[in-house]
């Protein structure tokens with residue numbers, strides 16, 4: 001489905017013609033153009049970009065136009081679109097002159113879950129791509145969640161977002177990921193009592209292996225993938241290994257929530273507002289071995305260690321607060337961070353589509369392939385990155401290390417190498433063998 005929607009514009013209002021703009025599924029175009037041609041003497045003309053089309057109709061001067069009956073046989077039996085998003089609707093006349101950008105297709109898994117319940121509304125409101133960027137949401141659920149997913153789609157309908165042009169729901173990743181330019185992979189089985197980390201790696205690994213294959217088969221060749229479902233670093237590795245036709249560089253494990261948490265705690269300790277904290281790196285795994293880097297972070301442009309003189313607090317309390325923040329929150333809330341995770345996904349996406357402020361950087365879990373820090377290759381490790389705003393990123397080179405930072409990073413690295421051995425069977429590297437010595441936790445498990 002290269003072009004899943006279209007805008008139809010009918011010629012200007014005048015004594016003999018009138019103007020109307022419609023956005024609709026491409027599958028509706030042929031029905032609508034036939035219909036208009038038969039009944040209203042209309043001409044159909046595609047407009048660049050390809051999903052736009054113009055229809056010009058001649059109408060008698062005093063003829064009143066009835067609404068175009070677009071919800072017709074053409075859309076029934078089309079499970080891919082939901083409710084009002086299967087209909088055409090008029091845009092305001094002045095919008096016709098606006099240069100609308102090409103629709104962006106964003107696929108979201110676990111779309112009926114708690115994080116998505118915040119995220120989808122932020123995406124639809126234009127928080128990532130801006131106020132002139134129409135968006136299509138492709139929501140992946142399962143048999144267990146399909147009713148809930150319909151509920152989500154109903155709430156999206158009722159929100160009347162001007163930028164939200166398509167919503168489709170489905171349970172088959174090969175359909176839902178079709179032409180996806182962004183894939184936000186949130187759905188994963190939560191670790192419950194009695195479930196070993198090795199079992200969790202296997203169960204969720206199966207999900208991400210399948211979704212990697214589906215992305216490889218049907219997504220845009222330049223799709224950007226952000227894996228949120230835990231254990232997110234190793235799930236990302238599994239996903240990218242199962243999608244060999246998509247650049248490994250396009251896959252990210254979400255560690256932005258950890259970065260945001262770290263900035264907040266440093267700001268609190270220093271008594272400044274959190275926008276003063278910059279250059280915050282989270283190294284390693286999104287687990288309790290993660291390393292919030294206070295050596296390279298800055299407060300108001302000054303190294304953190306010069307502002308916060310209590311270095312024991314930085315090494316012990318601060319580090320542990322960030323590593324275990326998710327678990328403390330679960331104890332309070334009775335469920336894991338959902339709203340702040342959604343905010344951090346928006347931040348992570350924005351960091352890739354807007355140029356990184358001069359001198360600053362952001363953290364994201366990326367595939368190690370020629371990194372300048374001496375970290376093991378062929379794992380997914382959170383590191384400091386910069387972007388030109390083109391969806392791509394580069395690693396930051398001017399980073400300092402000391403023994404404390406090196407030792408901590410080595411621990412997280414060892415954990416990820418061990419996790420990789422556990423999932424060897426899911427990444428085409430033989431039989432999985434799990435020898436995780438210390439059963440470390442997800443941040444939310446503490």
Ligand SMILES: NC(=O)C1=CN([C@@H]2O[C@H](COP(=O)(O)OP(=O)(O)OC[C@H]3O[C@@H](n4cnc5c(N)ncnc54)[C@H](OP(=O)(O)O)[C@@H]3O)[C@@H](O)[C@H]2O)C=CC1
Pocket residue numbers: 110111112113114115116140141142143144145186187188189190207227228229230232254255256257258286336337338341444
């Ligand atoms: N990286 C990060 O910073 C963070 C990551 N997370 C992780 O994000 C993920 C989603 O969190 P959240 O939205 O709060 O979780 P929810 O429990 O609300 O939703 C999770 C979704 O996962 C899907 N899922 C897939 N497989 C299973 C399964 N076997 N059993 C149950 N559900 C399954 C379900 O959707 P469906 O039935 O449609 O498949 C469900 O809706 C979790 O893995 C969580 O640990 C959370 C916070 C921060």
Ligand SMILES: O=C([O-])CC(=O)C(=O)O
Pocket residue numbers: 230257325326327336337442443444445
């Ligand atoms: O373990 C979880 O589900 C929650 C989590 O990742 C976090 O809060 O960072």
